[in-house]
Amino acid sequence: MRGSWRDWLGYGFVAPYLLLFSTFLLLPLGYGLWLSFTNYELVSPEAVAHKPPEFAGLANYREAMRDPYFWQGLGATAKFVVMASPLTVLIALVLALGISTVDDRRQHAYRLAFFVPTMITISVAGLVWRWLYSTEFGLFNSILANWSIKVPWLTDADWAMRSIVLMTLWWTIGGPVVILLAGIRQIPDVYYEAAAIDGATGWRSLISITLPMLKPVLLFVIVINIIGAFQVFGQTYIITSGGPARATHVLVQYIYTTAFQNYRLGYGAAMSWLLFVVIATFSIIQFRLMREK
Amino acid sequence: MIAAVHAHTTTRQTAVRCVIFILLLIAGMLCSCDSRDKGQVITLRFWNPFSGPDGRTMLRIVKQFQAENPDIRVTVQRMHFGTYYNKLFVAGIGGRAPDVFISHRWALPRFVSAGFARPADDLLGKSADQLDPNDFDANILGAGKLGEHQWGIPLDVHPQGMLYNRTMFREIGFVDAKGEARPPTTREEFLDVLRRVKKHYAGAKPERFGFVFTWLRTNSWSFIRQFDGQLIDGAQATLDDPRNVAAMEFCTEMIRQGLAPSPEDFDAWIGFRQGRVAIAFEGIYMLGDLQRQKDLDWGAAPLPMIGDKPGAWADSHNLVMRKDLDGPQLAAAKRFIRFLSDHSLDWAEGGQVPVRKSLRETERFAGMYAQSEFAKQIPYVAYLPPTPFALEYLTEFDLAVERSLRLMMPPKDALSTADKNVQAVMDRYRERGWWKPDPTPSPRTREEGLVERERESALPRGHAHFAPLPNPLPAYGERERDGGAR
Numbered sequence: 001m002r003g004s005w006r007d008w009l010g011y012g013f014v015a016p017y018l019l020l021f022s023t024f025l026l027l028p029l030g031y032g033l034w035l036s037f038t039n040y041e042l043v044s045p046e047a048v049a050h051k052p053p054e055f056a057g058l059a060n061y062r063e064a065m066r067d068p069y070f071w072q073g074l075g076a077t078a079k080f081v082v083m084a085s086p087l088t089v090l091i092a093l094v095l096a097l098g099i100s101t102v103d104d105r106r107q108h109a110y111r112l113a114f115f116v117p118t119m120i121t122i123s124v125a126g127l128v129w130r131w132l133y134s135t136e137f138g139l140f141n142s143i144l145a146n147w148s149i150k151v152p153w154l155t156d157a158d159w160a161m162r163s164i165v166l167m168t169l170w171w172t173i174g175g176p177v178v179i180l181l182a183g184i185r186q187i188p189d190v191y192y193e194a195a196a197i198d199g200a201t202g203w204r205s206l207i208s209i210t211l212p213m214l215k216p217v218l219l220f221v222i223v224i225n226i227i228g229a230f231q232v233f234g235q236t237y238i239i240t241s242g243g244p245a246r247a248t249h250v251l252v253q254y255i256y257t258t259a260f261q262n263y264r265l266g267y268g269a270a271m272s273w274l275l276f277v278v279i280a281t282f283s284i285i286q287f288r289l290m291r292e293k
Numbered sequence: 294m295i296a297a298v299h300a301h302t303t304t305r306q307t308a309v310r311c312v313i314f315i316l317l318l319i320a321g322m323l324c325s326c327d328s329r330d331k332g333q334v335i336t337l338r339f340w341n342p343f344s345g346p347d348g349r350t351m352l353r354i355v356k357q358f359q360a361e362n363p364d365i366r367v368t369v370q371r372m373h374f375g376t377y378y379n380k381l382f383v384a385g386i387g388g389r390a391p392d393v394f395i396s397h398r399w400a401l402p403r404f405v406s407a408g409f410a411r412p413a414d415d416l417l418g419k420s421a422d423q424l425d426p427n428d429f430d431a432n433i434l435g436a437g438k439l440g441e442h443q444w445g446i447p448l449d450v451h452p453q454g455m456l457y458n459r460t461m462f463r464e465i466g467f468v469d470a471k472g473e474a475r476p477p478t479t480r481e482e483f484l485d486v487l488r489r490v491k492k493h494y495a496g497a498k499p500e501r502f503g504f505v506f507t508w509l510r511t512n513s514w515s516f517i518r519q520f521d522g523q524l525i526d527g528a529q530a531t532l533d534d535p536r537n538v539a540a541m542e543f544c545t546e547m548i549r550q551g552l553a554p555s556p557e558d559f560d561a562w563i564g565f566r567q568g569r570v571a572i573a574f575e576g577i578y579m580l581g582d583l584q585r586q587k588d589l590d591w592g593a594a595p596l597p598m599i600g601d602k603p604g605a606w607a608d609s610h611n612l613v614m615r616k617d618l619d620g621p622q623l624a625a626a627k628r629f630i631r632f633l634s635d636h637s638l639d640w641a642e643g644g645q646v647p648v649r650k651s652l653r654e655t656e657r658f659a660g661m662y663a664q665s666e667f668a669k670q671i672p673y674v675a676y677l678p679p680t681p682f683a684l685e686y687l688t689e690f691d692l693a694v695e696r697s698l699r700l701m702m703p704p705k706d707a708l709s710t711a712d713k714n715v716q717a718v719m720d721r722y723r724e725r726g727w728w729k730p731d732p733t734p735s736p737r738t739r740e741e742g743l744v745e746r747e748r749e750s751a752l753p754r755g756h757a758h759f760a761p762l763p764n765p766l767p768a769y770g771e772r773e774r775d776g777g778a779r
Contacts, residue, residue, distance in 0.1 A: 044725065131563065134563060136557060136561070137564040145498055
């Protein structure tokens with residue numbers, strides 16, 4: 001009887017979340033999928049008159065396949081993922097390993113130091129970095145001018161994406177560092193002690209104990225990071241507005257522009273689902289790799 | 294045992310209290326959502342995108358209105374510009390449009406064509422409760438007219454003008470007889486300033502510039518209008534019109550010759566505020582920045598005439614009424630709009646130009662230095678073409694401008710690409726019956742423009758229709774042959 005009461009209480013506590021999850025995630029997902037098969041445009045007289053949108057079959061998906069901006073957006077996104085994700089994971093791992101070697105009090109201080117930027121909202125962080133990056137009037141180039149160096153941080157198509165990646169590293173590295181550090185701390189000391197008795201060097205311990213034991217955490221960080229990278233938007237929207245000349249106009253920004261500036265909700269939804277397929281494919285591959293020993 | 298039972302009871306009590314607290318919280322939130330004044334006072338909902346200091350100015354005016362009109366309560370929603378029009382449009386679709394709202398002129402056609410706006414013709418007239426149309430500048434008031442109706446009452450006009458650094462002008466010796474900085478008014482003088490800056494500050498650290506492009510869209514549009522260009526003509530996209538190409542070639546040449554740096558969009562404005570830029574073309578709304586800055590000796594003037602006619606980008610905040618307003622609510626909305634228009638000098642303080650001639654003739658306005666200077670451009674201010682798909686064509690225009698100014702593509706190619714894409718958007722709107730183009734295209738059609746362009750391309754120089762200048766910039770092709778780079 002008591003168990004049953006506790007079960008129901010449990011459901012009670014979960015219910016608000018389930019309600020929000022269904023209302024703001026599941027329902028919009030389903031609605032978005034349906035929209036992607038319609039020609040729903042908010043500016044159309046039908047939409048204004050609250051008439052249901054016309055079914056358009058796969059027309060939106062076909063349009064995306066022919067749309068150069070879709071491919072350009074996907075390309076810019078892929079470029080960001082390829083540049084940002086490995087760097088984030090690698091640097092976070094190195095930092096976590098480094099921090100794990102110091103005493104607890106200093107670990108707290110380092111964790112805080114690396115995590116603070118993550119707590120800053122992207123609008124603030126983006127605006128600050130945009131000013132820092134300004135080619136002619138920014139702080140970075142003012143300092144570099146002492147050595148007669150002028151970096152076109154945001155004004156050159158190649159440099160712009162690098163600059164976005166650099167800012168992203170600063171902004172997001174704290175999360176992976178904290179997670180990896182927690183993973184490292186969970187590895188029992190007995191393994192290292194046994195290795196030390198057997199005469200293993202620090203490098204050997206890293207290769208043979210830390211990394212294998214850290215694998216599940218590491219793969220979790222990689223998957224989450226890649227999913228997040230595919231959804232990049234805030235940084236490019238605020239720092240470069242997708243420029244110069246669309247070099248950093250990532251797919252989520254194109255979806256946003258299409259759906260919420262040009263009000264082509266059907267087409268925007270179709271592109272969102274295409275992006276979902278890309279992310280899901282990558283995630284499934286990674287989960288498969290995760291399950292393999 | 295007793296302790297276990299007691300612990301269980303405490304847990305249960307805590308859980309029940311938590312649930313009751315959450316329920317009370319939700320109930321409180323729901324109750325607070327419906328706290329409308331149900332008395333005799335008429336409530337007007339007023340939405341605007343004034344989220345900066347201009348929002349505080351507007352609030353002051355609204356408070357004054359309420360003090361003088363106790364029978365009306367105005368609830369003001371200030372929203373960030375980036376999301377304002379989305380929220381407004383969605384509110385319109387949901388039948389919850391505000392009673393009075395602000396719409397830029399470029400955004401107005403979208404709300405009108407969606408049927409969210411109410412014609413404001415009856416607000417204009419000679420009677421005491423109307424606004425005298427003759428007190429408005431015809432071109433500014435006319436910009437709020439689409440088809441046969443006046444849809445918005447312009448609260449202001451915010452043109453682009455020239456802001457210049459007086460200190461730098463004195464240092465380069467571009468001064469009048471009294472040794473004071475004098476603003477350039479012609480293409481020759483403008484280029485003279487730029488070349489003097491380049492020469493005078495050669496090797497200076499940090500670098501100085503004669504001119505910077507700030508908002509690429511509006512800067513380019515001002516140049517294009519001065520070159521008599523246009524983006525849309527009737528049902529035709531005319532982005533690749535030879536006059537547009539000539540204007541953009543002039544702009545790219547400034548960058549190629551190192552008279553202006555590669556564009557950095559709004560960030561270049563920081564350079565002006567740092568005192569490292571002699572001239573920037575910016576909107577009057579930047580005045581707030583400059584007024585707060587005491588260490589910059591700046592001046593304001595109309596844009597110099599760089600093309601063969603004057604022109605300056607501008608837009609207006611229009612006061613628009615919801616479509617289905619009627620009865621006392623409509624009367625209240627009209628009274629509110631008249632009040633805002635009558636008090637547009639207060640509004641102008643923050644960096645706007647009033648559009649009521651009677652207000653501009655006051656001593657108070659004469660004391661507003663930058664506003665008065667920028668107001669001189671009213672006869673020839675240039676609004677962007679009004680269409681329901683403004684953002685779509687502007688996206689393409691922006692890209693073409695950026696590709697040109699970053700020297701990634703010749704302006705002709707960049708504008709041609711944009712032209713095709715804009716034409717596709719226009720055709721889509723037309724085919725679906727969402728847009729009827731202006732049946733009276735400007736005297737020169739696209740076909741005539743293209744013929745002229747063909748004729749020009751056969752000539753050795755790009756801008757044949759401009760009178761030769763004593764100190765002209767070489768044409769795009771010539772620079773390329775010389776190596777092109779700065």
